Amino acid sequence: MVTIKDIAKLANVSHTTVSRALNNSPLIKEPTKRKILEIVSQLNYTPNYNAKNLVMQKSHTIGLFFTSISNGTSPSFFADTIKGVNSVISQEYNLFVRGIDDYDDYSSINKMRFDGIILMSQSDRDNTFIYHVIQKNIPLVVLNREINNRSIINILSNEQEGSRLAVEYLIKKGHTDIALIEGKKGFKSSQKRKEGYLAALIENSITIQMEYQVQGNYDIQSGYRAMDTLLELECPPSAVFCSNDDMAIGAMNAVFARGLNVPDDVSVVGFDDIGFAQYSTPKLTTVKRPVENISIEGAKKILSAISSNQPGERIFENTTLMIRDSVKDLTTI
Structure with missing residues (x-):
């Protein structure tokens, strides 16, 4: 029978270090933890917890993962997600927040460490992580990005429709020279919002101008640079739809x-409806994407999935156009 001491010997660490790794202690560096958990997995070791823990098999930890925390995730999006999840998760659970791109491999993502995982997915690159979590039989809820797997609980907003409505609003106000500042390359949200922009132009027989489509990166600086580029054009746009606030x-x-x-001189519309949007000057017209509501629903679903087997489902939260002061009505001129 394999013991903690056997694992400690193979890993060349103390049995205390092994015990800490098994209990998801923050006192151990991630590479050491991964090495120990790889050995544990290879030897099919089952920790000898007390009777209660042996029956419950709980780590009392829920993982909240993002595609990336440092690259392309705006502070408001990050804060709203954590706020939503944290409002539901009780003190019985620890909330572990990390970006997928922080990991070289996923060997430390297992049932001993996580009772359930919520993924705020922003890119197709997350699929490898999703498949790993499914293989490890960890309850999973995926937020924000549509997943073509009916066994997964998937909660998202209809971003393409929200973008289409925003651009249609600009058209109704008399704008035809409408530019797009795109979101981060490779993010599904960027693609969906661009598709909504293009759909509105096509449906209203407005010519699509390639020079009016400028790449952004979901941060304030890239919005500034992109608008600078648009204003340098021989025929600058009268309105700009930005893929986030x-x-x-x-x-x-x-x-x-x-x-x-x-x-x-230029009308501006955003997307997300961050807290600052209604306090900017002028107040920003934007598409309200219910990030916090999506996160609240995701947290409720992961708690249900942990306590009992939950069937896969897809839930859409509606977007809403928040009309404020940043769009000029050209039809009254």
Whole structure:
């Protein structure tokens, strides 16, 4: 029978270090923890917990993973996600937050460490992580990105429809020269929001102009740079749809820096409805994406999945156009 001492000898560490690794202690460096858990997995070792833990098989930890925390995830999106999940997760559970891109491999992602996992998915690159979690039989809820696997609990908002409605609103206000500041390359949200923008133009027989589509990165700086590029054009747009609010705020600042005005010279629409949107000057017209509501629903679903087997389902939360002061009505001129 394999013991902790056997594992300690193979890993060349103390049995205390092995015990800490099995209990998900923050006192151990991630590479050491991974090495120990790999050996544990290879030897099919089952920890000899007390009777209660042996029956329950619980780590009392829920993992909240993002595609990336440092690259392409805006502070408001990150905060709203954690706020939503944390409002539901009781003190019985520890909430472990990490970016998938922090991991070289996923050997430390197993049932001994996580009772359940919530993934705020932003890219197709997450699929490898999703398959790993499924293989390890860890209850999983995927937020934000549509997953073509009916066995998974999948909660998201209809971003393409939200973007289409935003651009249609600009068209109804008389705008035809409408630009797009795109989101981060490779993110599904960027693709869906661009598809909504294009759909609105096509449905209203407005010519698609490639120079009006400028790459952004979901941060304020990229919104500023993209708007600068658009304003340098021989025929600048009368309105700009920004793929998130952070870029919209950057874009508005680029307009102001040239001595121009929003919305008199350029109308701006954002996406997300972050807290700052209604306090900007002018107040930002934007698409409200219910990130916090999606996260709350995800947390409820993961708790249910931990306590009992839950069938896969897809849940859509509606987006809403929040009309404020950053769009000029050209039909009244």
